[in-house]
Amino acid sequence: PVVMTTNTMNGHFAAVGDQASKEHFEHGIQVIDEDKVFNQNLPAYLQQEGVIRAGFNYHLISVFGSQSTGKSTLLNHLFGTQFGVMSEQERRQTTKGIWMSKNKRENADGGGQKMADNILVMDVEGTDGRERGEDQDFERKSALFALATSEVLIVNIWEHQVGLYQGANMGLLKTVFEVNLQLFLKDSKNIPRSLLFFVIRDHLGVTPLSNLRQTLLADLSRIWSTLSKPPGLEQSKIEDYFDFAFVALPHKILQPEKFVTEVQKLGTRFREGYNDPIRKGLVDEQSEPILLPEYHRRIPADGFPVYAQNVWEQIESNKDLDLPTQQELLAQFRCDEISKEVLVAFDEAITPLEEKQTSASKAGSPVVLAELGRIMNSARTDVLKNFEIEASRYHKGVFKRKQAELAAQIDSRLKTLFLGQLSAAHKSGLADFSTAVTNQVKAGQKKGSSYDFHAIVSTEKKKALSRFEEAAQSTLIEGAAFSDYKQELNLYKKDLDGVSGxxxxxxxxxxxxxxxxxxxxxxxxxxxxxxxxxxxxxxxxxxxxxxxxxxxxxxxxxxxxxxxxxxxxxxxxxxxxxxxxxxxxxxxxxxxxxxxxxxxxxxxxxxxxxxxxxxxxxxxxxxxxxxxxxxxxxxxxxxxxxxxxxxxxxxxxxxxxxxxxxxxxxxxxxxxxxxxxxxxxxxxxxxxxxxxxxxxxxxxxxxxxxxxxxxxxxxxxxxxxxxxxxxxxxxxxxxxxxxxxxxxxxxxxxx
Ligand code: GDP
Ligand code: MG
Structure with missing residues (x-):
């Protein structure tokens, strides 16, 4: 079983600390460093970038590819990010581990087509074996991590590598397919499709893109056919799991201007589209949007840091990665946190009333609290509404359960208040009734006139009953588990009769x-x-x-x-x-x-x-x-x-x-x-x-x-x-x- 780590519990919404001050995020955030350690400042970063409260309104994109194929350069052009790029002189790996940055060109308008809100881009360390030797471990792990989190995987590839079946990219893709199958086995229904977006660099134009696409698709099918598939999935096709899109970019150094305009055009495709059941595994049109709802991992932004960290820790410790379980754990964790958050305002409204009621009844003189019903009703509505807004984005079953727990928790407190109010109304009602009758009798005696005792009692009784009902009625709570006061009213009537007797x-x-x-x-x-x-x-x-x-x-x-x-x-x-x-x-x-x-x-x-x-x-x-x-x-x-x-x-x-x-x-x-x-x-x-x-x-x-x-x-x-x-x-x-x-x-x- 997977145990949720708690070291990320604090600071989700905390102010950005010293460690995580603005300049630290100049180049984005290194989510996973070269020692494979997950960065604790991710919540602070998302907070700073204004993404943490975005709910589902954000997108995660990862880029893959051999080392030094211009991935970071591409991202920087596409998204205005500042990922480190290799200078032309040194041939040394610059991107280590996995970096993340928010799209800085969100408001750029490429021919009237605005990019989607809150695109987060992950720049994944490239592979070539040059820096990491034959260690394929990180490659596999980062592929798994990217698949578990990203909607779109950009595969960056030189034109001249297309068709080189034995190339490093093909190894990487094989890994991606394998880990996807591994995830798929755990939960075939809920693993969303992903888009593999091939960006072919240094396209000379001699070979048309459609040919390059054919070649690549053929290679992909070949890779797929060599994979040993788990029982039941032998007949499955690669298109069952992935959509594919292809784009070719001109040579950045030879055709710098054309490169820039083409990249800009490419940028406009990072906008939201609609699921299209007719399209089969291929996103073809060169201007079609690529952020389709079906790719979204459905992890609310405020839960992303915990989710990502736990997913990474599972991967890193070579445990079986089970995304549905992760999502349930995340939901439990976040729902509990959200409960605590929404209860703050509830406590502010309700605790003073609870204290007042307790101390008054301890002192033996229970008070009927004015406005109690109104305050309870609005506090209850608010707390449940606020909980729903934040928590309903998480795993439905967990959300429903936690919502019921929260409702039970607040309702038990509200019920105590309600019953306290009734008991105060009961006590003071009897006392008021007795005083009113006695006073009128006294006044009657003083005047020496004969008074109508019967009339006095029945009038006062009616008043006492309606006062009680008013207090009770106004304290009823819509939708709460307690919704009537019949029993209390009967008891009150009985006692009222006792007093009048x-x-x-x-x-x-x-x-x-x-x-x-x-x-x-x-x-x-x-x-x-x-x-x-x-x-x-x-x-x-x-x-x-x-x-x-x-x-x-x-x-x-x-x-x-x-x-x-x-x-x-x-x-x-x-x-x-x-x-x-x-x-x-x-x-x-x-x-x-x-x-x-x-x-x-x-x-x-x-x-x-x-x-x-x-x-x-x-x-x-x-x-x-x-x-x-x-x-x-x-x-x-x-x-x-x-x-x-x-x-x-x-x-x-x-x-x-x-x-x-x-x-x-x-x-x-x-x-x-x-x-x-x-x-x-x-x-x-x-x-x-x-x-x-x-x-x-x-x-x-x-x-x-x-x-x-x-x-x-x-x-x-x-x-x-x-x-x-x-x-x-x-x-x-x-x-x-x-x-x-x-x-x-x-x-x-x-x-
Ligand atoms: P990364 O390792 O994949 O992130 O590659 P970098 O973005 O650091 O770039 C590696 C080298 O390729 C740099 O020297 C870039 O100037 C160069 N480069 C970037 N984009 C292109 C391109 O489109 N064509 C060519 N030929 N070189 C590029
Ligand atoms: Mg790089």
Whole structure:
């Protein structure tokens, strides 16, 4: 397997370094030196010549031929290059290794025919064996290298060498054919055709070019027939692999002017033409363009240095040269480089957003990033577009794979951003929703007006949903692997419902405490009224017959229970109406009512305790007693006379009042003497009661059995000790009143 060398990885697009400054490239660049070492400055050279970004818009031409046949001279004339040429005096090889130069006559206009853009010419060391002895190694290697890279191989040959089958040129051509077969075997489909362009020098004109061509073609066929062809290719013809073109140039020294015009004419043929399926292996017309698309090696300019170097290294180390593999390796290498390049701009746009999102969510306050969708979309489009522009020129399979890798890589980052955005929108949406509802409720409460909780919640919910959808919709990325937010939206809806459920619970609590306050006020008044009636010992009209207590005293608890249950009934109706208005469920209403009844009972108990405090009771008993003692049956104040049965009246009044104490000490029905049906009235706790619902509820004796308090105890208003104490203190008070009456009676007589 071929391993891509990495020593060319850097500097592809680097600025031209010191080493590779302009003067170093005065004569072009020595791609491969006499020691067969590949030049690392090729990228810099292509950069300097403005070719590196040309994509496929460049051409590579090589020149072959025996040494000192005027190859460099020809190239310099054709392309305005400055390859070294041998001076007329020294007969010494000047071109060593392989040189490359860009066409300097690109803008020359030869009779309206402009040359193609970005022609790169390679001047390959000639052969003669003079300098390299019998070493054919370099010749073979450079032929292979030229074939692997060049569209057109110029074969430079003297006219007088034509037909000399044994000549050095024929050896070279044999080598070219052999190495081409070798390449062809590796990949018969993708090895492009090449043009062998014979330039016949010092053409005297005696023999017409067509004859020279015939001779050469015959020689070529002869060479071809002597090659041992691999199985399957025995019948193949030379024309299956090469196109041929021929041109003859006049003698440069004998006919210098004609030489120049002919070379100029030749120059115009270095322009792009069209593939012609009819033409069979022969480019004939003397003015036809020779740069046909089918000759192009399809190595993008920016990948050429790496490709050329790796091809050379394969050749140089005598490994099997496998161009398809080389092209795939090149594609992988370049696609990775291009990925890195295009990701720079992507990172610039996306990294700050990623950092913002990460740090905000770490801080626990995720933010919805403005413009996120727009930035993500354009960053994604740009990165993929830029990648495609550069990388699609490489091996299609590799390009597609690398493109998918790149898309997956950026999409995973974008998806993280997208999900982060959704989660921020989720979190802030719930918080905003809750705040908006709470604020409007508060404002409603402040105004004292009744607000429509249901309407507030449903309006805010709609807003919250559309805000979320907006955020999500604007962050969607066209073409990315993630394209919907259904799941997230559902989750958001669910949580929104959760929050509004919580808000409704809060509202229920507020409603409950409003109703409780109302119950408290009502009971305070109405229960107070009932107790106050005790102050008047006469109750109803007239004196009670057979020692019966007046109804206002005896049925005190009946009336309190009735007032209490009526009040709570009204409260329940109000509560139910309101709660239903904001969609509280049956269960929630049931729990609310159950709580209301329990709390109301607590309110009543507190009110009773307040009324039955020692001071209050003493005052009421005294009033009750005085009413009975000081007023006669008609309600007229008594004026005590010594003859009056003060003691009898006193005893009767006192005993009557004292009867109140046992009555007061226990909440019970006046006729049955049983406690009120509290447990049945409160009812069973609804099944949906939660721990939170029960948290602030005081235990009720007899209802909550587990509390160890009985209903009897719950209904006890005055304990025995309290009763005794009360009796004692009341008697003292009553005694005082009696003594005072007695005194006033005696006083009345003395007056
Ligand atoms: P290269 O070794 O093939 O590159 O040959 P050079 O370009 O260095 O030229 C070798 C010699 O041939 C030089 O002395 C040139 O002046 C000479 N020369 C160049 N072109 C021609 C030509 O068209 N005809 C003849 N007779 N001599 C030429
Ligand atoms: Mg030369």
């Amino acid at each position: 919580q808000l409704r619970k809060d509202e229920m609590r507020r409603l409950a405490s409003r109703i409780e306050r109302w119950v408290r006020t009502r009971l305070s008044e109405s229960v107070g009224v009932e107790f106050n009636k005790l102050g008047s010992g006469r109750g109803g009209s007239g004196a009670p017959a057979d020692g019966e207590k007046p109804s206002s005293e005896k049925d005190l608890w009946d009336r309190i229970w009735a007032v209490f249950t009526d009040t709570v009934d009204m409260a329940e109706t109000r509560f139910t109406e309101r709660a239903k208005s904001f969609d509280a469920s049956e269960d929630e209403v049931d729990v609310g009512l159950w709580r209301l009844r329990r709390k109301s009972w607590g309110v009543l108990k507190a009110k009773i305790e307040e009324e039955c405090s020692e001071g209050n009771l003493l005052l009421k008993l005294r009033e009750n007693f005085e009413d009975k003692f000081r007023y006669d049956e008609e309600g007229v104040p008594r004026i005590w006379r010594p003859t009056d049965d003060i003691e009898g009246i006193y005893t009767k009044a006192r005993e009557s009042t004292l009867e109140l104490i046992p009555l007061l000490s226990r909440f019970q029905h006046s006729k049955t003497g049983s406690p009120p049906p509290l447990e049945a009235w409160i009812g069973e706790a609804p099944a949906s009661v939660s721990a939170a619902d029960e948290e602030d509820l005081a235990p009720i004796g007899g209802v909550d059995d587990e509390e160890g308090v009985t209903l009897e105890e719950e209904m006890t208003v005055l304990s025995d000790a309290k009763r005794q104490d009360l009796i004692k203190r009341f008697r003292k008070t009553a005694d005082g009143v009696y003594v005072e009456a007695k005194r006033s009676a005696i006083g009345g007589v003395t007056q």
